[in-house]
Structures are given as structure tokens and as C-alpha cells.
Amino acid sequence: MPGNGNQMTERAPEGVRSDEALLVVRAGEGDEEAFEVLVRRHSPAMLQLAMRFLGDRADAEDAVQDAFVSAWRKLPEFRRDASFHTWLHRIVTNRCLNRLRSRRPAADLDSVPEQAAPEHQASPARAVESRAAADALAAAMAGLSPEQRVCWVLREMQGLSYESIADTVGISLQAVRGRVFRARRYLTEAMSAWR
Amino acid sequence: MAMSANPDRPEESRSQEIQPEESRYEEEERLACGRLLSDVWDAWDAGRTADDPHLTACPHCSAASAELTGLGDAVRRTCAEEPGVPEATAAAVTARVMDLVRLELRPGRPLPLGEPEEDHWIVEAAAARLLRAAVDALPGVRAGSCRIAPLDPADPTGPVHVRVEVVASLDRSLPDLADAVRARIAEVTDRDIGIRLGAADVLVVDILDDEEEDEEDEDGDAYGRHGTGGAA
Amino acid sequence: MAADTPRLRDRLAEAAAGAAQDVPGVAFLRPGVVDLLRTRVADRAPRLAAGTGARAQGVRVSRDEATGAWHIDIRLVVHRGHRAVDVTRAVQTATLAAVRDEPSVSVRVTVTGVV
Numbered sequence: 001m002p003g004n005g006n007q008m009t010e011r012a013p014e015g016v017r018s019d020e021a022l023l024v025v026r027a028g029e030g031d032e033e034a035f036e037v038l039v040r041r042h043s044p045a046m047l048q049l050a051m052r053f054l055g056d057r058a059d060a061e062d063a064v065q066d067a068f069v070s071a072w073r074k075l076p077e078f079r080r081d082a083s084f085h086t087w088l089h090r091i092v093t094n095r096c097l098n099r100l101r102s103r104r105p106a107a108d109l110d111s112v113p114e115q116a117a118p119e120h121q122a123s124p125a126r127a128v129e130s131r132a133a134a135d136a137l138a139a140a141m142a143g144l145s146p147e148q149r150v151c152w153v154l155r156e157m158q159g160l161s162y163e164s165i166a167d168t169v170g171i172s173l174q175a176v177r178g179r180v181f182r183a184r185r186y187l188t189e190a191m192s193a194w195r
Numbered sequence: 196m197a198m199s200a201n202p203d204r205p206e207e208s209r210s211q212e213i214q215p216e217e218s219r220y221e222e223e224e225r226l227a228c229g230r231l232l233s234d235v236w237d238a239w240d241a242g243r244t245a246d247d248p249h250l251t252a253c254p255h256c257s258a259a260s261a262e263l264t265g266l267g268d269a270v271r272r273t274c275a276e277e278p279g280v281p282e283a284t285a286a287a288v289t290a291r292v293m294d295l296v297r298l299e300l301r302p303g304r305p306l307p308l309g310e311p312e313e314d315h316w317i318v319e320a321a322a323a324r325l326l327r328a329a330v331d332a333l334p335g336v337r338a339g340s341c342r343i344a345p346l347d348p349a350d351p352t353g354p355v356h357v358r359v360e361v362v363a364s365l366d367r368s369l370p371d372l373a374d375a376v377r378a379r380i381a382e383v384t385d386r387d388i389g390i391r392l393g394a395a396d397v398l399v400v401d402i403l404d405d406e407e408e409d410e411e412d413e414d415g416d417a418y419g420r421h422g423t424g425g426a427a
Numbered sequence: 428m429a430a431d432t433p434r435l436r437d438r439l440a441e442a443a444a445g446a447a448q449d450v451p452g453v454a455f456l457r458p459g460v461v462d463l464l465r466t467r468v469a470d471r472a473p474r475l476a477a478g479t480g481a482r483a484q485g486v487r488v489s490r491d492e493a494t495g496a497w498h499i500d501i502r503l504v505v506h507r508g509h510r511a512v513d514v515t516r517a518v519q520t521a522t523l524a525a526v527r528d529e530p531s532v533s534v535r536v537t538v539t540g541v542v
Contacts, residue, residue, distance in 0.1 A: 018401065022362060025339040026327065029300035030320035032293065043285040061288055068292040072299065108304070122338060134273040136265055156270050158381050185224075188262040308512040315515040315537040324541055325507075337482055389512025 002185050024084045028075040035075070042085065049127045053096035055138055063099055067092040070149045095151060097169070100146030136169050140190035144183050151176050152183035217246055226255040229364030235259045306343055308389045311352040315389075319343050320386055326359065329383040335364035335402060346393030357384070362401040373397040432490065439526050440486045441535075443499045446525035447486070450517045452509030456485025457539045459504035496531035504540035511538045 020041075026034035043064060050060035051133060059192065071091055097190075150169060154160045155176075160168070165176045224232045230253070230275050239245050239260045250256045303319025323341040330338035340360040357380055365370050376397045383391040447453055487500040499522060505514045515536040522534050 018362060018403070019337075022337055022339045025360070026341075029323060029340060029342070031324055032296050032300060032301055033324070036289065036293050039289045043288050043292075044280045044282075047280040047285060051277075051280075057284075061284065063293070065288055065291050069295045071297075072292075073299065074297045076301070077330075121202060122265075133269045133278060137236075137269045137273050149263045157269070157274060157405065174205065178240070181236065183230075184236060184263060188266050191266060219461045300540075305537060308515055313516075314533065314535040315512060315519070316536070317511050318540075319514075321504075321511075321538055325511075328507075380492070387510055389515075390508055 018059070020084060024075070024078065025080065027072070028078055032072075035072055036085070042088055043068070049092055049153075049158065050096050051148055053093070055098060055142065060096075060097060063095045064092060067095045070095070085140070086164075086168075090134070090170075093154070093168050094170075097150050098147055100149060103146075136191060140187050143190060144186060145179075147171075148179045148186070149184040151179040152187070155180050164191050173191060209369065216319070226253075226259060228253045228255045230256055231321075232259055236263055239263050265417055304344065306355055306390055307352045317388065317390065322384075322390060326357065326380055326383060329379055329387070330359060330361060333375060333379055335366055335403060336372065336376060337362045338376070339400065354391040355384075356393055357395040359395070360398045360400045362403045363399050364403040369399055428533045436488045436490070438494075439497060439529065439532075441487070441497065441499060442525040443522045444484070444486045446521040446533055447501050447503060447518045447536075450514060450521050452483050452505050452514035453518065454504040454506050454540075454542045457504060457537075494531065496533065497526070498533050498535070499526070500535045500537070502537045502539050504542055507541055514538070 020038070023034045023038050027038060046064045046067065047060055050063045051057065054060050054063060067088070071088055074091075123161070141152075144152065147169075151165055154165045154168060155162070162173055162176050164179070165180075166173045169176070224237065226232055228249075235250060235256050236259065237249060238250055240263075244260055250260065284339055301320065303323070305316035305318055306322055307313075308315035308317050319342070322343050326343070327338035327341050330336055330341075330358045338359055338361050341360075342358045343355050345351050345353055346356040346363070359376065359380065361376055363369075363374075368376075377395045380395045380397075384390050444456055447456060447477045489498050489500070490496070491498065501518060502524065503514075503518065505511055515538060518536050519534045523532060526532050
């Protein structure tokens with residue numbers, strides 16, 4: 001699935017949603033075949049999301065796997081009127097956030113933006129190549145705190161509203177705005193060093 | 196670039212940084228023109244940059260906006276460059292997930308197969324799967340929730356009570372539909388499974404989308420639940 | 428006699444499992460699904476029917492110490508298209524035939540899945 005940066009806001013056709021609701025109910029009552037259909041259907045988008053959060057393929061696969069198994073366990077309590085996609089999105093996001101947090105010391109959570117751009121981004125000779133731009137952005141993203149990275153990815157790559165991000169991550173709207181702002185602040189600086 | 200090179204950027208006061216209210220993020224970060232960087236970017240974010248003549252006329256504000264535009268370009272290029280998730284990867288993850296899920300099945304309660312004196316059972320999840328498949332085979336009907344339990348909780352080897360929720364198309368009356376579903380359940384419980392049916396409730400909980408038409412015509416349909424009970 | 432009981436239990440479990448698996452409509456014995464897993468998670472999975480060997484998974488054999496009667500508990504998954512109760516009855520018949528040397532055996536059969 002190519003990144004279109006807007007997957008979350010796309011609505012499935014009516015037929016798909018209705019079919020999905022049935023599958024979710026069945027899976028919640030212990031029908032693992034129904035759950036398998038859901039996993040197959042949602043795993044590409046969830047893998048891409050996790051990849052954007054984590055920047056590492058193996059890590060992303062592990063996080064998505066954990067998230068789906070957790071979803072299976074929690075499905076009996078899933079509210080029928082909720083969106084399965086949104087719910088899954090939240091589980092994957094929180095799994096990835098925990099993985100990001102365990103990667104780095106806990107002390108520098110929101111203090112990262114003040115650090116300088118990593119040196120290896122200073123390669124202006126490749127400035128015209130879009131591959132290089134993507135690499136530079138990927139490298140710069142690694143400098144964000146876990147919270148900043150998650151909020152920024154949801155905002156800029158997934159196209160979520162601030163309200164949806166607050167709901168997904170479970171923090172206040174103001175905290176989301178602050179994190180996205182600081183992520184942008186850091187990334188523009190890191191990228192300008194590269195440019 | 197504009198904001199990082201800004202000579203008039205106020206000193207970063209420590210007291211500001213440890214303020215408990217996160218909403219005051221970077222409030223002290225002003226551009227040379229006096230505008231807050233966060234305000235300029237908020238306007239850009241909301242697509243309102245053009246609404247304020249200052250934002251495009253001011254070299255500091257336009258430079259700050261350009262930074263964000265540049266970042267946005269890099270994001271777009273990154274998304275376009277993303278290799279996407281190979282089908283094989285998604286399939287492998289699905290397989291691993293299902294292997295783990297099969298170690299944590301939720302079979303539900305055992306239901307008596309055959310006669311009361313026989314020690315033969317089928318777990319609820321397995322019986323429900325067979326009933327749902329049988330209901331799905333009816334034209335214009337799909338089964339959702341399907342719960343099966345002893346009709347008399349005090350008699351675990353006695354006949355069972357089936358409660359099934361269906362989504363159905365509107366091409367026949369709800370009582371007819373409920374009768375057809377109940378008859379199907381009576382047939383399958385006996386002929387294909389071997390559990391004794393005491394009663395079956397059929398609830399129509401939603402209207403089935405016509406697969407040929409993509410019209411959003413059922414969204415507003417507050418369709419009443421049509422419950423029918425009774426002996427099979 | 429007491430020392431022979433575990434060995435006899437294993438033998439009964441193996442006999443019951445072998446008999447049950449050959450009944451038409453039986454897909455596999457229940458914890459045996461672990462052996463069918465496609466990925467390596469199977470290696471890490473706990474053996475549910477510990478002590479009775481891989482062939483006897485899905486079969487649990489116990490003995491009433493007071494009466495000496497054996498009880499065999501069989502869990503299995505049936506193939507779609509087979510009437511569940513007919514399969515469980517055939518499994519019971521085949522199991523009792525396979526352990527007919529024992530004077531007192533009861534059998535419980537549970538369908539845990541459909542494939």
C-alpha cells in the first residue's frame with residue numbers, strides 16, 4: 001500500500017463496514033476464522049503505521065503482531081458502536097510508543113528538540129535527490145522523543161486531526177499541539193542543516 | 196532557518212520551561228517581527244496563512260512558513276518513496292498472529308450433543324460457527340452474534356436456547372425472514388450438529404447492504420430490532 | 428500394579444488417540460493443533476497433554492482409584508460436512524474397541540472446533 005498520508009480519514013465503503021462489524025462481533029465471540037479475516041485485512045495498514053513510528057521493519061512486525069494478539073484478548077469487551085479500525089490504530093500506536101520508550105533512556109523525553117541535528121545529515125551534495133531527502137527525514141525523525149514522534153507521524157504522515165491524535169494517544173489536545181510543534185521545530189532545524 | 200537564526204529570539208528562561216501548563220509550549224519563541232512562531236505555524240497548519248497579509252508580506256513569517264512547507268515536501272517525498280508493505284510480510288504476520296491466537300482460543304461453554312445420558316459435547320464457539328454459516332447460506336441474510344446456552348441453566352444436558360442476530364436485506368418481511376432463519380437453525384442443529392434445540396430467538400439488527408449498489412441508503416435507517424421467540 | 432499405572436495410562440491414551448484419529452470426520456485431536464502450527468511458535472508452546480507423548484495429544488486418561496475404572500477424555504476438531512454427534516459417537520465406539528482389554532472404561536468426547 002503506497003503511502004498516501006491519509007489512510008485514517010478515508011471511510012470504507014458501506015458494504016465493507018457492515019461486513020466488518022459482523023466479523024468483529026463473530027471474532028469477539030471466539031470465532032478465530034473471523035478474526036483471521038480482520039487481521040489479513042488490516043495488517044498492511046498497521047504494518048505501515050508501525051514502520052513510520054519505529055523506522056525498523058522487524059520491530060514494526062513485532063509490534064503489530066503483539067497488537068493483534070492483544071486485540072484478540074480484548075475483543076470480548078470491544079464496544080460494538082466503536083470503529084474497529086480506530087481501536088486497532090490505538091493499540092498499535094501504544095505498542096509502538098512503548099517500544100520507542102524502551103529504546104532510549106527515560107530522562108530525555110521532551111528535551112530532545114534542543115539537541116543539534118545529527119552530523120551525518122550534512123550531505124548537501126545529495127540535496128536534489130528525493131531518496132536523500134527521505135533518508136535525511138528518517139534520520140532526523142530518530143532524534144524526536146517517542147511522544148513527539150508518535151504525535152507528529154499521526155499528524156503529518158497519517159493525516160489525523162489533533163483531536164483524533166489526542167484520543168488515540170490518550171493525552172490532552174494541548175499536549176498533542178505542543179508535541180507536534182516541538183517535533184516540527186526540531187525537524188525543520190535538522191532538515192535545514194541537511195539542506 | 197528563519198527562527199533559528201533569529202537574533203531577537205528571547206532568552207529561553209528556565210522558569211518558562213518548567214511551567215506546569217503544557218499549553219504554554221514555546222510561547223516565548225517569537226520571530227523578529229514579534230509574531231509567535233507557534234501562531235505562524237498554526238495558521239499554516241489550518242491553511243489560513245493567506246488570510247493574514249502580514250504572514251505573506253513579512254520576511255520572517257514567510258520564511259518560517261517556508262520551513263514548514265519544505266518539511267511537508269520531505270514528508271510527501273518520503274511517503275511516495277515508501278516501499279509499501281509486501282504481501283508476503285503481511286501474510287507472515289497474519290500467520291504468526293493466528294498461531295498465537297490458536298493457543299488462546301475462547302471456546303465458550305460445552306453444549307450437550309446427542310442424548311442427555313451421552314457424555315458428548317460441542318463447545319459453543321464451534322456450534323455457533325456452524326449455525327452462522329448455515330444462516331449465511333440463506334439468501335439476503337448474514338449472521339452476527341450467535342449465542343447458545345442451555346435453555347434451563349440448571350440442566351446443562353438439556354435442550355439449548357439459540358439467540359442469533361442477523362443483518363438482512365429488505366426483500367421479505369421481517370416475520371417471514373425470522374421464521375426462515377429459525378427453521379434453518381432447527382434444521383442445522385439437528386441434522387448437521389446433533390444438539391437438541393429448545394428455543395431460537397432471531398433478532399434483525401441491521402439492514403444488509405446490497406452488494407451491487409454502493410448507495411449509502413441504510414445509514415440513517417434506525418431499524419427496530421425484530422425479536423421473535425418461541426419453541427422451534 | 429501401582430507402578431504399571433502410568434505406563435498403562437499412556438498405552439490407553441495412545442490407543443484412544445490412534446482410534447479417534449482414524450474416524451471419518453475427525454480433523455485432528457485438539458491440542459494437536461499446536462503441532463500443525465505454521466511457524467515456530469509451536470516450539471515454544473507448552474505441551475498441553477504432558478506425559479502422554481505427541482500422538483496422544485487431545486486425549487486425557489484418568490483412573491478412579493476407588494473403583495479402578497478408567498476415564499478417557501477426548502477433544503477433537505471435526506471437518507465441516509460431518510454431523511458432529513455422529514462423529515463423537517463413532518469416536519467413542521472406536522475408542523472403546525481399541526481399549527477393550529480393560530474391563531471398565533468410560534469415554535467423554537468434546538468437539539472443540541470445526542474446520
